[in-house]
Amino acid sequence: MTYANDMPTRELHVRTDAGLASELRFAVMRLRRRLARERHPDNDLSVSSMAVLHALHRHGELAVGALAAREQVQPPSMTRTVTALADAGLVERCAHPSDGRQVVVRVTDEGRAVVAADLTRRDRWLSRRLEELSAEDRDVLRRAAPILQRLAESE
Missing domain, CATH: 1.10.10.10 (Winged helix-like DNA-binding domain superfamily/Winged helix DNA-binding domain)
Known part of the structure; x- marks a missing residue:
């Protein structure tokens, strides 16, 4: 059995709705920026x-x-x-x-x-x-x- 204090802080953070919201927001923003860098070079x-x-x-x-x-x-x-x-x-x-x-x-x-x-x-x-x-x-x-x-x- 795993207890809450045995888990990494980040895993505990994501288990709350607020933590999940924060992690999703960060991940989606970074992925969006990464995909923006993949735009066609002639596209301004x-x-x-x-x-x-x-x-x-x-x-x-x-x-x-x-x-x-x-x-x-x-x-x-x-x-x-x-x-x-x-x-x-x-x-x-x-x-x-x-x-x-x-x-x-x-x-x-x-x-x-x-x-x-x-x-x-x-x-x-x-x-x-x-x-x-x-x-x-x-x-x-x-x-x-x-x-x-x-x-x-x-x-």
Whole structure:
């Protein structure tokens, strides 16, 4: 039988919800920074611009307001990002199919190419790191991925 005082302090810390929150926050931030370093060398877009391109690539065309809500930014901020991406030819604005007062944004072929290059490079790096893990660790991450996604999308 193992007693609490026999465990390393870090293990005890992670057993509390506050400790788990702290450890997850730190790990996710470091992984995000590490993946950011794996961006394609020709890609000089900001992290938020890339997030918008990825969202449009993954979910299809979206209204600016819906895109702002999805990315958790204010609509004026999203409008500036969309304008910069449109000026670069990576997205285009189109009439909303049912509401003439709104505009939807869709990724262009050039934008899709930027996203594809980014995804390929980062996924390749992460796949290599996952191969270094045990089957058990990969299974834990497989189960954790949708949970982390739900956390990321929660209010």
